[in-house]
Structures are given as structure tokens and as C-alpha cells.
Amino acid sequence: MSYSLNQDGMHSSYAAQEIKMRIAGLSKNYGMTTALHPVNLDVRTGELLTLLGPSGSGKTTLLQLICGLAEPSGGDLFIDGVNKTRAPAHQRDIGVVFQNYALFPHLTVQENIAFPLQMRHISSAERRKKVAHALEMVGLAHFGQRFPQELSGGQQQRVALARCLVYQPSLVLMDESLSALDRQLRENMQVEIKRIHRETGATIVYVTHDQEEALALSDRVCLMNAGRIEQVGTPVEIYESPRTAFVADFIGISNKISGQVTATGQFSCGDGVLPLPDVRPAADGGQQASLVIRPEYIELSDRDGYLQGEVVETIYIGSETRLLIKLASGTLMTARQTAGSKPRRLGERVSLQWQNTHARLLRA
Numbered sequence: 001m002s003y004s005l006n007q008d009g010m011h012s013s014y015a016a017q018e019i020k021m022r023i024a025g026l027s028k029n030y031g032m033t034t035a036l037h038p039v040n041l042d043v044r045t046g047e048l049l050t051l052l053g054p055s056g057s058g059k060t061t062l063l064q065l066i067c068g069l070a071e072p073s074g075g076d077l078f079i080d081g082v083n084k085t086r087a088p089a090h091q092r093d094i095g096v097v098f099q100n101y102a103l104f105p106h107l108t109v110q111e112n113i114a115f116p117l118q119m120r121h122i123s124s125a126e127r128r129k130k131v132a133h134a135l136e137m138v139g140l141a142h143f144g145q146r147f148p149q150e151l152s153g154g155q156q157q158r159v160a161l162a163r164c165l166v167y168q169p170s171l172v173l174m175d176e177s178l179s180a181l182d183r184q185l186r187e188n189m190q191v192e193i194k195r196i197h198r199e200t201g202a203t204i205v206y207v208t209h210d211q212e213e214a215l216a217l218s219d220r221v222c223l224m225n226a227g228r229i230e231q232v233g234t235p236v237e238i239y240e241s242p243r244t245a246f247v248a249d250f251i252g253i254s255n256k257i258s259g260q261v262t263a264t265g266q267f268s269c270g271d272g273v274l275p276l277p278d279v280r281p282a283a284d285g286g287q288q289a290s291l292v293i294r295p296e297y298i299e300l301s302d303r304d305g306y307l308q309g310e311v312v313e314t315i316y317i318g319s320e321t322r323l324l325i326k327l328a329s330g331t332l333m334t335a336r337q338t339a340g341s342k343p344r345r346l347g348e349r350v351s352l353q354w355q356n357t358h359a360r361l362l363r364a
Helices: 059-067 109-119 124-137 152-164 181-199 211-217 234-241 245-250
Strands: 019-030 033-044 050-052 074-079 092-095 171-174 202-209 221-227 228-233 255-261 266-269 274-275 288-293 297-302 309-316 320-327 332-338 349-353 357-364
Touching: 019 059, 033 059, 033 074, 033 228, 050 059, 050 181, 059 092, 059 171, 059 181, 059 202, 092 152, 109 124, 109 152, 124 152, 124 181, 181 211, 181 245, 202 211, 202 320, 211 234, 221 234, 221 245, 228 245, 245 255, 245 357, 255 349, 266 288, 309 332
Parallel strands: 050 202, 050 221, 092 171, 171 202
Antiparallel strands: 019 033, 019 074, 221 228, 255 266, 255 288, 266 274, 288 357, 297 349, 309 320, 309 349, 320 332
16 A cells, blocks of 8 residues: 655655555644644654654644544554554554653563563573674673663663563554763664664664754654644755745754845845845745854855954854854844864954855745
């Protein structure tokens, strides 16, 4: 069975066997409050898809509907082509890695990982083989006899991941699984999750509010806001080609210039008239819009550019220096300079320009 439209409104060539999970109009209301408006989303077999968004965006509600912890107000959920909308949680063949690990403190690492196999009445010989493989997969082959409290946070997270993957669930859900770790350990675990995902071919739905984590881990990102899906795409598509102002603002740092499209096909703003991007949505003269340019695409020079401004702040962050530039209208622009670029001083006047291929026009 094929389908006609995906979340982006594009015709898809993906066949039914390549879709692990289909969300068709799922919604959730709590009394008069709508936590999740009807959403449509396909998760492809073997991909790592991240549900990303701020608090209150609906990502956790959607996760609860997927794993059966909440009952939808409308819509359907299909896993491997089977309608699981009303199926209890234990009949969905879904593994969950929780934020707090949820390890049994009185059981050893080995026993924690073996627990889901025991619940499924797997033989002791098969359990030993599967547990040994899972421990090796997460790099804890020599930690099987330790207890959770004897492990670091990152090691406990690996045990939780191994316990989830050991029985090979049809779908793996990871709910803010790295948020309790410090930055360096979180980045190390991101590498481990990517490696394990690549080696196992598991289908993973990962929930986070951390944009950098989503870009680093995902095959695709589903960005949510106010109970709706704003955009679905690869990390490159989400970052380079935002479709709404919310996407541009939430993912990375964006320079957003407000203005309107002129009848002559230019962009008029409080600091002058700028060229329109090479690729842009259809827009009529007089229509309000925003011109969006990422900081790394801003080029600074001493010659005339598209805009002129004054450097009002410099922020050194190791690999780059971030400059804050104030335009005549009061608009603040951010530019990034890599090591070796001409240093800029506070109060210095600079010109800003960019290639039109790197700008985006977003209608108001």
C-alpha cells in the first residue's frame, strides 16, 4: 500500500513496508485545552527521528500517545501497518529509555539488562548470550556484576539503552534521555547513540528540547510548536531552509530583518532596500515579510555592502568570535568570524553583505 501525501505535503514514493510507524491525525484534548492538534507523521524503518520543540509544544504528549500512556482524542496510530491506537502499552512492542534511567538498584547491570528477557520467558542460555552481546554493544562488557550506584551517569545511561535494545523492540522511544548529563558526557553519548543506531538499524524516536542535540543525532527532525508540527526535514533542511519564522528562530541563531516586498521585486526595510533571495516563496508587492540570514553567512567589509552598522559587542567562544552589530534602525545583527579573520573593535563601523543563495524570505 502506498500513500499520497506526507507531512510536508509532498507526494511520497515510500512503500508501506518502509514505514515503521504512521501517525494519522492523532490529537489530544484535556477538557477544553488542546495539548495536541491533529498531526500526521510517518517514521521510516531504521531511521532516527527527533521530536524537537520547547516546553508545551506537544512533543511529550505525542510520545505518550505513541507508547500507550495516554489515550488519543482522535486519529490513528499504525505500527508495521497494524492499527495500535487502542492497544495497551505492553502490546505495542515499544522499548522506552527514560530520562532518569529507571534502573533497579538492587539488581546488577547484568540482571537489569536481562529483566525484559525474563519477562518474555527467554531461556537462561539465550538470555546470557543476548545480555553479553548488549553489554559489548554499549562498551560495558566488564561491568556486568556491578550495581547501578557503582556506575557514572553516562554508564547508567548505557545500561538503560542496552536494557531497551536487548529484546529488539519494533520501535525505540528515547525521552530526554541525555538531559541529566553534563555537556561533555552528553556529547560523548550522542556519538555512542549514533554508533549503536547505525550498527543495530533500530527505528528510534528521540524526544528533546535541545536543538544542537537534535541536529547532531537525527536522520530527520520533526519540529513542534503549540501542539502542531512546524516542519519536518533533515537537519540540513531544517537549518538551511526554515519554512517559518519560528523554525528560523528556534534552530540556531538567525538574523531576521522585517520589511516588505516591493512592486519592483526587492525587499524594503528600515535600513534600506535589499535584494530578494534567489529562491523564495511567491510574494506580492507590499506584502509583509522577513529576510533571514544565518550569522555564518554574513560577510563583513570596510567597503559598501547591503547594510552598515556599528560593532556593539564581541563574544569570543574559542573556535569563533561572535559580533553583535547595531544598524541605524536599531536592528541587531549577529555575525561569526573564524580564527584568522580581521579583528573588529567595539564602536567600529562595518558593512554587511551576503550571497543571495544563503538568504531566506519568510512571509509574515
